[in-house]
Amino acid sequence: MAADAPATATPSVPAHGWRSSKLPDMKxxxxxxxxxxxxxxxxxxGTYLIYKGRSLTGPYPQDVxxxxxxxxxxxxxxxxxxxxxxxxxxxxxxxxxxxxxxxxGVAFFGAxxxxxxxxxxxxxxxxxxxxxxxxxxxxxxxxxxxxxxHVAIGVLWLLSIVVASYVRPWTSKDATxxxxxxxxxxxxxxxxxxxxxxxYLVDFVPGAGG
Amino acid sequence: MSSEHDxxxxxxxxxxxxxxxxxxxxxxxxxxxxxxxxxxxxPGAILFWLIALSLAKFVMVIAYFMHLKDDDATYTxxxxxxxxxxxGTFVAFTFLMTLPASLPEIRQAALTVxxxxxxxxxxxxxxxxxGGGISEETRAAIESDGYSRPLSDVLREGPPKDQTLRVTPxxxxxxxxxxxxxxxxxxAARAEAAPAGDEAPAPAEAAPAPTDAEPAPDEAxxxxxVASFDPAAAEAAYTANCxxxxxxxxxxxPGAFPPLAEHFPTLVASDAGRTYVISSLLYGLQxxxxxxxxxxxxxxxxxxxxxxxxxxxxxxxxxxxxxxxxLLADDFTPFTPEEVAAxxxxxxxxxxxxxxxxxxxxx
Numbered sequence: 001m002a003a004d005a006p007a008t009a010t011p012s013v014p015a016h017g018w019r020s021s022k023l024p025d026m027k028x029x030x031x032x033x034x035x036x037x038x039x040x041x042x043x044x045x046g047t048y049l050i051y052k053g054r055s056l057t058g059p060y061p062q063d064v065x066x067x068x069x070x071x072x073x074x075x076x077x078x079x080x081x082x083x084x085x086x087x088x089x090x091x092x093x094x095x096x097x098x099x100x101x102x103x104x105g106v107a108f109f110g111a112x113x114x115x116x117x118x119x120x121x122x123x124x125x126x127x128x129x130x131x132x133x134x135x136x137x138x139x140x141x142x143x144x145x146x147x148x149x150h151v152a153i154g155v156l157w158l159l160s161i162v163v164a165s166y167v168r169p170w171t172s173k174d175a176t177x178x179x180x181x182x183x184x185x186x187x188x189x190x191x192x193x194x195x196x197x198x199x200y201l202v203d204f205v206p207g208a209g210g
Numbered sequence: 211m212s213s214e215h216d217x218x219x220x221x222x223x224x225x226x227x228x229x230x231x232x233x234x235x236x237x238x239x240x241x242x243x244x245x246x247x248x249x250x251x252x253p254g255a256i257l258f259w260l261i262a263l264s265l266a267k268f269v270m271v272i273a274y275f276m277h278l279k280d281d282d283a284t285y286t287x288x289x290x291x292x293x294x295x296x297x298g299t300f301v302a303f304t305f306l307m308t309l310p311a312s313l314p315e316i317r318q319a320a321l322t323v324x325x326x327x328x329x330x331x332x333x334x335x336x337x338x339x340x341g342g343g344i345s346e347e348t349r350a351a352i353e354s355d356g357y358s359r360p361l362s363d364v365l366r367e368g369p370p371k372d373q374t375l376r377v378t379p380x381x382x383x384x385x386x387x388x389x390x391x392x393x394x395x396x397x398a399a400r401a402e403a404a405p406a407g408d409e410a411p412a413p414a415e416a417a418p419a420p421t422d423a424e425p426a427p428d429e430a431x432x433x434x435x436v437a438s439f440d441p442a443a444a445e446a447a448y449t450a451n452c453x454x455x456x457x458x459x460x461x462x463x464p465g466a467f468p469p470l471a472e473h474f475p476t477l478v479a480s481d482a483g484r485t486y487v488i489s490s491l492l493y494g495l496q497x498x499x500x501x502x503x504x505x506x507x508x509x510x511x512x513x514x515x516x517x518x519x520x521x522x523x524x525x526x527x528x529x530x531x532x533x534x535x536x537l538l539a540d541d542f543t544p545f546t547p548e549e550v551a552a553x554x555x556x557x558x559x560x561x562x563x564x565x566x567x568x569x570x571x572x573x
Contacts, residue, residue, distance in 0.1 A: 023282055031285040035292025042296025043303075050307050056494050056509055056560040071241040078237060078267075082230035085275050089223055186276045190268055197240065197264035204244045205256045
């Protein structure tokens with residue numbers, strides 16, 4: 001598509017230059033970014049799985065991972081994704097009050113998730129699991145830490161949207177801005193869905209743990 | 211776009227609520243499967259359901275919350291290609307990381323395939339190549355050695371303890387490879403070879419790897435330098451499993467992985483040292499060590515999942531390559547798969563092996 005020469009311009013090409021797509025640039029860029037980000041997480045998850053069960057010393061996954069606790073934080077993140085679509089829906093209906101409330105709610109739930117992770121990391125270090133200690137620690141902290149950074153960036157982004165909506169009142173015309181932030185947020189949720197299963201749950205499958 | 215949504219906003223929200231409820235229920239089911247140890251589900255089935263359920267969540271969030279289901283296909287195209295590339299990288303990486311462990315099986319498979327004529331078999335890249343052009347008489351001669359093992363087993367596991375397998379490359383293009391069993395005592399052979407001043411690394415006698423830069427010793431040296439292990443197989447085992455850290459030249463990496471060249475012979479000078487090096491392969495090693503004045507705090511993984519023959523081969527390569535052979539004690543005997551096997555089930559930890567090393571009287 002992008003290879004089309006300007007000479008083949010169609011009436012849909014605006015006079016100030018040609019566009020390769022009628023899709024919103026921001027949204028397209030976000031999806032391309034997410035495509036690259038999933039490769040990034042793919043390699044981190046792959047590295048975790050390849051080194052799984054190869055730690056020479058403890059603590060091992062079964063010694064530290066807390067499934068009930070992580071289930072709650074997973075649930076919180078899932079529900080934040082739900083609030084995200086509700087917030088977008090409200091903005092599209094020009095219901096600014098609800099849009100602000102739900103967007104703040106998403107950021108709040110994200111902050112709760114981060115709180116769980118901070119608690120978890122602290123607790124794990126107390127149990128002797130460190131970044132340099134063994135392969136499990138190295139691969140686990142790098143993977144979940146990278147995800148945590150993504151969540152933190154998302155929280156800041158959403159809070160900045162709430163603030164911005166006070167500086168210059170947002171309308172349904174701004175829906176694409178929120179939608180792009182939402183895409184990022186849902187993606188972070190999707191990555192966690194995979195991590196929760198492959199890193200946390202699988203270790204407790206009888207006979208399949210390492 | 212927004213007007214299109216205005217028309218069915220309430221329907222949209224109801225849809226989101228349903229999706230959110232399903233996601234919540236799936237998460238609870240995943241939790242329940244693990245937490246309440248459902249005995250009637252086998253491990254395989256549990257794994258299958260966990261992955262299937264998380265895949266369902268993954269698809270639902272992307273399709274409904276991220277609107278990919280009703281959105282432009284371009285987005286789906288970009289995201290899917292990212293996923294495919296990411297997953298492909300993972301598969302390729304996993305394959306590369308697990309390949310060395312399956313080398314013996316691959317070699318075995320290669321042996322069962324009918325080989326091309328002599329000479330061409332050299333090029334399999336692992337210094338293998340044995341089996342190429344072995345005549346039926348030779349095959350019969352080896353298999354009638356009284357040990358009743360098929361040739362492929364002899365080649366794979368090494369010859370009987372008291373015998374030596376010799377595979378000689380063709381002298382002329384028209385000749386075939388020759389394979390023969392002989393029974394010299396290794397120590398005697400070495401004592402014979404040492405005064406000759408031949409300190410070259412054990413030649414890849416059975417099948418010279420194409421990359422072997424060492425000049426092939428003359429026929430006489432080959433005859434006396436016979437060891438009761440296959441140097442080519444030893445080198446292949448070392449290259450596949452050890453060289454990435456300890457390096458192909460045995461020099462290690464300063465500060466990270468200790469050298470084996472000019473060091474390994476001092477380790478195996480005593481029986482306790484032999485026990486230690488075998489243990490370090492089977493159980494790994496963790497702890498700070500000092501070699502040739504440099505401190506190493508790296509980690510040696512456990513290699514117990516490799517076969518006894520592979521482990522013995524790596525030890526023999528480390529003992530004889532890089533000029534190490536000249537440093538060995540006169541009564542050194544090669545490691546055998548049996549010697550390795552005898553130390554399995556020792557139940558040591560990497561830290562125990564560290565204690566074994568500390569107990570050695572090393573210079």
